[in-house]
Amino acid sequence: MKIKVLGSSAGGGFPQWNCNCRNCDGVRRGTLKATPRTQSSIAVSDNGTDWLLVNASPDILAQIAATPELQPARRARDSGIAAVLTMDAQIDHVTGLLMLRERDTPLPLHVTDSVWQDLSTGFPVTSILSHYCGIERHRIALDGNALTVPALPRVRIDALPLASKAPPYSPHREAPERGDNIGLVFTDAASGKRAFYAPGLGAIEPHVYEAMSDADLILVDGTLWTDDEMIRLGLSKKTGADMGHLAQTGAGGMIEVLDSIDRPNVRKVLIHINNTNPILVEDGPERRLLAEHGIEVASDGMAFEL
Template sequence: MVLGIAQDAGYPQTLCYRPHCMPAWQDKSLRKMATSLAVVDHIHKAQYLFEATPDLPQQLYLLQQEWSNPDYQLQGVFLTHAHMGHYTGLMHFGRESASTKQLPVYAMPQMRSFLENNGPWSQLVKLNNIELKELQNKREVVLGNVRVTPVLVPHRDEFSETVGYLIKGKTKTALFIPDIDKWEKWDTAIEELIPQVDYALLDATFYSADELKGRTMAEVPHPLVVESMNRFRELPPEQKRKVIFIHLNHTNPLLDSSSPESLAVTDAGFRVASEGLVLPL
């Protein structure tokens, strides 16, 4: 289940009062939460969260609304990297809030070290609110009917490495890569990986190169949506349908499903993620 589709800072973004942000300040129904997924194993009544965003309380409530059975328990959190929208929600598991007991948090070695050695995250470890589980690149983790494999991707790794995930259910597989610098920097050909999965939730931070007024795009490299669509143009229709664009910056016109850019994406055979979207595994 998709719990959020926006870039780390959500939509609208702090201190953004420009025309593209104002509608969401004025109408709460237009707001979008930071990118996050939940995976639900119905056989074992287990829930797994992918990313701990600043919007974590609302996202867990969204999940609870979909599956309100009290027997369903959050059994783990998988982190991709140490940028604000992907791990800072861990604070809500601390003693000032939920005060969880040894909640498994899955992280790569550098990400684990970052959490262990920097406050306030280190307090979560010290007080046993969370229990860090170290991941290894391309090493599968088996959790009931869910199999999760982290895959390293190139990104701005100031504090930790960055991974995407292959998430396998009983019958289908999802690829989740919310952040990557550029597809061509990766040692895996993304257009060859898409046919191997059933869903590909991919980095769509920026639609085009003219979104960041007054800033250089080189500071925050991502595959532009127009670049990705061009790269995937030779894929057959059934493969294009697997591509679901996610992690949208507050400037991204895909946040408006009626925008010309959104229509261009769907006309080309691709999809844009939406909060509450359920993808059977």
């Protein structure tokens, strides 16, 4: 099983187009040791040819251009993207669907019922694409059974409901539904190795912790260093918890959670990193602290094989 990180930033990318925080200003000026990043997405394959796109970010065209495996190679119009799965209906995870409209067959899309509702109403991507390639919907049932993704016959995919909020444009924004946000476990049939992926994670529920503890690769929410990060910088009135993200530091934070997982040789990688997060500074004290805890920071183009 192969996993490629297409984008490792939170919504807005890094640097964010309208942000003048220390990180964004420093990376633009070249005064900070940091690497630009596109918005969060990964691709998964069991043969290196057919890929499941997990989350379609607004940066999808740049990500395809940077990833030869996803580019046309077999016929006049073609793509290595065999299917798409979106873990929620957030704008930074579904806008890229519109950029795939030139397909000559309906786009296979794996989503939960609540995400399908959001994409049919508050952000009507399904209606828009019906005028172009169309969508072939595959339902993620959250009934405990593995997903069937024909393009990945040798990879078992299990979806886990996560505690979270639907997007602001969702009909059920203030009444969260099971399936608004999911985590994923990918298991390679040959090696038995597992990868856990959750770029948006607001709470460590027992079933989530169990999945993380059993994984050989943990790709998990790295949005904010502190819960009040955005507030202290004067960039938002919301905490990380308000936005559905568990901060790295503090009691019960992501560092503490990952420290408690002692599976041999497990790789612990933070992804979906906000432009304000000091872990983006490669020679900063926060990055050194993560290294002491055996925690890595994802970057675009990072690849794993399990």
